[in-house]
Amino acid sequence: MDYEAALNENIVIIGHGQFGYTLFNGLINSGMTTFHLTHKAKIPENTTLVINCVPSKHQHKLLQTQRNTGYSGIVIDTSQTSIKPSLNTVSPTPLFLKDDFYAKAFGDLSSYDFAEINRQAKQTFIYAKSAKVFNRISSITKLLNIEPVFINPKTKNLEKVLNERYNRNFPNTLTASIFSAIVFIICYIYMFIRAVPPVGHHNFDDMIMHEMQNVCAWVAVTLFSTCFVLGSIGKLLPKPIGSRIFINLLNSRAQIGLYAAAFAFLHVIMMVVEFNESSYGKYYYPDSNDMQWWAQLIILFGALASLFIIPMVISSFAGQWSRKEWFILQPVCGFLVIIFAGSHVTIIGLPPNKAGWRDLFGGSGMPSPSFFAGMACYLAIGFRVLVFVVEKCCGLPEDKGLQGYMKVGSEDKEDEKRGVRNEGFA
Ligand code: HEM
Numbered sequence: 001m002d003y004e005a006a007l008n009e010n011i012v013i014i015g016h017g018q019f020g021y022t023l024f025n026g027l028i029n030s031g032m033t034t035f036h037l038t039h040k041a042k043i044p045e046n047t048t049l050v051i052n053c054v055p056s057k058h059q060h061k062l063l064q065t066q067r068n069t070g071y072s073g074i075v076i077d078t079s080q081t082s083i084k085p086s087l088n089t090v091s092p093t094p095l096f097l098k099d100d101f102y103a104k105a106f107g108d109l110s111s112y113d114f115a116e117i118n119r120q121a122k123q124t125f126i127y128a129k130s131a132k133v134f135n136r137i138s139s140i141t142k143l144l145n146i147e148p149v150f151i152n153p154k155t156k157n158l159e160k161v162l163n164e165r166y167n168r169n170f171p172n173t174l175t176a177s178i179f180s181a182i183v184f185i186i187c188y189i190y191m192f193i194r195a196v197p198p199v200g201h202h203n204f205d206d207m208i209m210h211e212m213q214n215v216c217a218w219v220a221v222t223l224f225s226t227c228f229v230l231g232s233i234g235k236l237l238p239k240p241i242g243s244r245i246f247i248n249l250l251n252s253r254a255q256i257g258l259y260a261a262a263f264a265f266l267h268v269i270m271m272v273v274e275f276n277e278s279s280y281g282k283y284y285y286p287d288s289n290d291m292q293w294w295a296q297l298i299i300l301f302g303a304l305a306s307l308f309i310i311p312m313v314i315s316s317f318a319g320q321w322s323r324k325e326w327f328i329l330q331p332v333c334g335f336l337v338i339i340f341a342g343s344h345v346t347i348i349g350l351p352p353n354k355a356g357w358r359d360l361f362g363g364s365g366m367p368s369p370s371f372f373a374g375m376a377c378y379l380a381i382g383f384r385v386l387v388f389v390v391e392k393c394c395g396l397p398e399d400k401g402l403q404g405y406m407k408v409g410s411e412d413k414e415d416e417k418r419g420v421r422n423e424g425f426a
Helices: 002-007 018-029 056-068 084-089 111-115 131-143 158-166 173-195 210-236 244-251 253-274 293-317 323-349 369-393 413-418
Strands: 010-014 033-037 049-052 074-077 102-104 122-128 146-151
Touching: 002 131, 010 018, 018 033, 018 111, 049 056, 049 131, 056 074, 074 131, 102 131, 122 131, 122 158, 131 146, 146 158, 173 210, 173 244, 173 253, 173 369, 210 244, 210 253, 210 323, 210 369, 244 253, 253 293, 293 323, 323 369
Parallel strands: 010 033, 010 049, 049 074, 074 102, 122 146
Antiparallel strands: 102 122
């Protein structure tokens, strides 16, 4: 039925940007009757559906012109911005609000989604005044392997829903960026004080790469551990959780983990570049090219930690995983990263041939970053064990719903009053 409806449409695409071209090609390739015209061309008489692929500021004017020249079928506004800005610019009553055949779709997709349909399904949120119009648009989106989501025009906060969907800009990334930047700045300043004169004995030049590489390693471990510690605290706290900052951090764990992976990547790259026998002579048996067993373990554990970061990063970007797959790709791989990074820094801190952590305040009087990195790993593991024990012995606080998750409808005072419950903390 859907498919039949799609085949009966005579579609016109307006706009010669990349978006218009790829959408046109996508529809033609799926066997649709489609014409590609400029905004000045007259819409052919038998047209049933027009898709306007022009910049958002021209959308409503174009709609007006199309109506004035007698076209009365469906018009799809594909702009990336929500309809909200137009509410202010079109007066007295925005045309589209009165127009039964105005719809908004595709603005939350990119040209790539039309160019390559042999991929996992994408979604587009469709605003349409009636279910009939929605169904007709859906029958087309499905041909492009795009799942339609109906935004009921009677939805409370319609503008807000559209705005959050279409104007979305990496939700949760801001919190993760601020948090990661703060951790990096603190670690860098600590390293600066510890490494260079008057406290340390390294050259100032070393702050560019040699010490920076250590800072990156330290930040990576701290951020990875933070994700675990936050999740564990989230599980232990009574719900709903009161602190908005804490909720934001909880909801930013995926992005914090990606920052952690980026810092670990920097550490590995810089380490590989600077690793040589003369700088790391202590790793080798005296007067030999053979690396000592504990030094080999350092490298092995570092490499294993790096290995388990890879599935976490890839799975963060791609795929619709089952819950079991997600559990293995994130909490399980993440825990292995913590275990291997913890082992990596423990041997760095406690090598058989020097005091290391055994003389924590020796040398510069400031503990080495490997010590703090080790503590972060132990804390993360300790919290996990605590959650496990509490869960087994007396059960965790009830945990339903997704508190403040995504930004849609979550910033209202009203929501806070209702006390939305908490997300499942993995
Ligand atoms: C192939 C991968 C890796 C190699 C070869 C490697 C190697 C090393 C080496 C040689 C050191 C210096 C030890 C010293 O100063 O004696 C080091 C330090 C460190 N690495 Fe790695 N590493 C790798 C991956 C990782 C990963 C993935 C992490 C974190 C998730 C990490 C975290 C650390 C930390 C925290 C330090 C201590 C920094 C300091 O003491 O200032 N490493 N690594």
